[in-house]
Amino acid sequence: MPVWTCPCGEKRVVGTYDELREGDGYTEGMDTHRPWIDGVTFECPRCGGEMHRVQDVLDVWFDSGVAGWADLGWPSDKEQFEKWWPARFIVEAHDQTRGWFYSQLAAGVISFDRAPYDEVMMHGWVLDPKGQKMSKSKGNVIDPIEIIDQTGADSLRFYILRANAPWDDTAFQKDGPKNGRKVLNTYWNVVNFASTYMNIDGYDPDAHTFDSMRDSLRDEDLWMISRTEKMKRDATAHLEGRELHKLTRVLEEYILEDLSRWYVRLVRDRTWSEDEDAAKDKNASYFTLHYAIMSTALTLAPVCPHIAEEVYLHMGGRPGLRAYGGLAVLGRGADKGRSGVQHEAHPGYSRDNRRGETEDGQQAQMAPEVRDDMRG
Numbered sequence: 345m346p347v348w349t350c351p352c353g354e355k356r357v358v359g360t361y362d363e364l365r366e367g368d369g370y371t372e373g374m375d376t377h378r379p380w381i382d383g384v385t386f387e388c389p390r391c392g393g394e395m396h397r398v399q400d401v402l403d404v405w406f407d408s409g410v411a412g413w414a415d416l417g418w419p420s421d422k423e424q425f426e427k428w429w430p431a432r433f434i435v436e437a438h439d440q441t442r443g444w445f446y447s448q449l450a451a452g453v454i455s456f457d458r459a460p461y462d463e464v465m466m467h468g469w470v471l472d473p474k475g476q477k478m479s480k481s482k483g484n485v486i487d488p489i490e491i492i493d494q495t496g497a498d499s500l501r502f503y504i505l506r507a508n509a510p511w512d513d514t515a516f517q518k519d520g521p522k523n524g525r526k527v528l529n530t531y532w533n534v535v536n537f538a539s540t541y542m543n544i545d546g547y548d549p550d551a552h553t554f555d556s557m558r559d560s561l562r563d564e565d566l567w568m569i570s571r572t573e574k575m576k577r578d579a580t581a582h583l584e585g586r587e588l589h590k591l592t593r594v595l596e597e598y599i600l601e602d603l604s605r606w607y608v609r610l611v612r613d614r615t616w617s618e619d620e621d622a623a624k625d626k627n628a629s630y631f632t633l634h635y636a637i638m639s640t641a642l643t644l645a646p647v648c649p650h651i652a653e654e655v656y657l658h659m660g661g662r663p664g665l666r667a668y669g670g671l672a673v674l675g676r677g678a679d680k681g682r683s684g685v686q687h688e689a690h691p692g693y694s695r696d697n698r699r700g701e702t703e704d705g706q707q708a709q710m711a712p713e714v715r716d717d718m719r720g
């Protein structure tokens with residue numbers, strides 16, 4: 345303990361090296377572990393006696409308890425502390441109730457008279473397929489890197505978050521990430537379909553707004569936009585409620601059913617039309633598809649950041665756009681959010697190379713990681 349005591353009862357708590365330097369027996373650059381630290385003594389300010397360090401060791405979780413502000417340099421640096429403390433959200437597994445949650449809570453209340461965090465999430469463990477704890481001696485450890493090599497990091501993330509509520513343990517099934525991949529692959533195919541035809545027709549997503557398209561939208565377009573709004577609303581509520589299993593299930597149903605099975609099938613004929621008069625109708629389907637794809641990328645981003653960013657940038661999204669700022673409210677926020685951002689368009693969707701780009705050309709621009717992630 346960093347506490348020095350005198351037989352007369354006087355105590356001295358040392359918090360910094362500067363305070364330690366005042367001690368007898370301290371030498372610059374010395375090892376401040378035991379046993380060397382015990383050679384440092386102080387003169388008692390009350391009786392003039394010699395103060396010695398308390399030999400006992402504090403519960404090591406005390407360090408964890410104060411980590412939230414010690415890490416920010418408090419008390420010597422108050423700026424970082426005022427900016428970051430208390431934590432909005434902390435997350436640990438259920439073996440850490442005493443170690444992290446309780447130590448921090450107790451230390452926070454003792455030191456600052458409040459909890460050092462606003463919100464706690466206690467997550468479950470990933471167990472082997474039979475529900476047994478993974479251990480090297482049992483030989484049932486599943487290496488996440490191997491799974492990532494096989495199906496990609498995003499597929500693994502999607503599976504784990506989808507399988508159970510975050511606070512429940514998950515018995516890891518080897519086919520699980522493959523199912524996650526199926527969902528992402530379907531999304532990827534929709535993006536591929538949309539960007540292929542948008543490129544051929546030189547569709548410019550920045551040239552259209554909900555208001556300018558309103559009269560051209562067919563019933564199925566309005567239906568798709570409505571489904572998209574519902575997906576965003578539900579997914580946001582689940583994310584904010586930390587029900588990540590529900591968030592991923594909402595996304596899964598939206599991608600597989602609404603977007604791929606229904607909408608893309610319904611608009612295929614429209615995108616193939618060569619008729620000049622069909623341009624407006626085609627643009628209405630592109631507008632709807634683009635909106636659905638971008639909304640999905642933004643909603644998917646916390647779960648599958650790699651594919652979400654790749655699609656977002658590829659489809660003309662701008663770095664720095666706030667996730668729910670630009671696309672949250674159709675006809676109101678949609679264009680304000682975009683026009684307020686000063687970044688250049690992503691080269692993958694710039695005006696110059698949009699037309700005549702082949703399917704292979706587009707794929708070549710995808711990051712290798714995402715390409716490997718999505719393809720067999």
Ligand SMILES: [Zn+2]
Pocket residue numbers: 350351352353354388389390391392393
């Ligand atoms: Zn004393």
